[in-house]
Amino acid sequence: MSNVLFVCIQNAGRSQMAEALFERSAGNRHAARSAGSRPAARVHPEVVEAMAELRIDVAGNVPRRLEDDDMAWADVVVTMGCGDECPYVAGKKYVDWELDDPAGRPIEQVRIVRDDIGRRVNDLLAELATRS
Numbered sequence: 001m002s003n004v005l006f007v008c009i010q011n012a013g014r015s016q017m018a019e020a021l022f023e024r025s026a027g028n029r030h031a032a033r034s035a036g037s038r039p040a041a042r043v044h045p046e047v048v049e050a051m052a053e054l055r056i057d058v059a060g061n062v063p064r065r066l067e068d069d070d071m072a073w074a075d076v077v078v079t080m081g082c083g084d085e086c087p088y089v090a091g092k093k094y095v096d097w098e099l100d101d102p103a104g105r106p107i108e109q110v111r112i113v114r115d116d117i118g119r120r121v122n123d124l125l126a127e128l129a130t131r132s
Helices: 014-026 045-052 068-073 107-131
Strands: 003-008 031-036 076-079 093-096
Touching: 003 014, 003 068, 014 031, 014 045, 014 107, 031 068, 045 107, 076 107
Parallel strands: 003 031, 003 076, 076 093
Antiparallel strands: none
């Protein structure tokens, strides 16, 4: 079992989608968390809408600040556009996903980001399966 941490700046879009899609696909095989370096007050409404289309409810999720405990917990850290604001801890596997920020985008563009994240999550799960 691997612990995967998804990190972006606000924890209101990309990382929320990644955590939810990872949890749905991984089942109980792996654990996921998400956090942000500067969390927003709520998940972006366009992200809530795009995820609801997949019958995944993120409306009640509350963006949270990245803490040292999260970094200690994680085996794999997936960063998404936080650059220098994402901390580095030796001994962790890091993956950087360059993704457009869905904040304020039309739903058609949010779907593209969501589906891209879904493909990347599936690739990550396949990689984790070979490491087990």
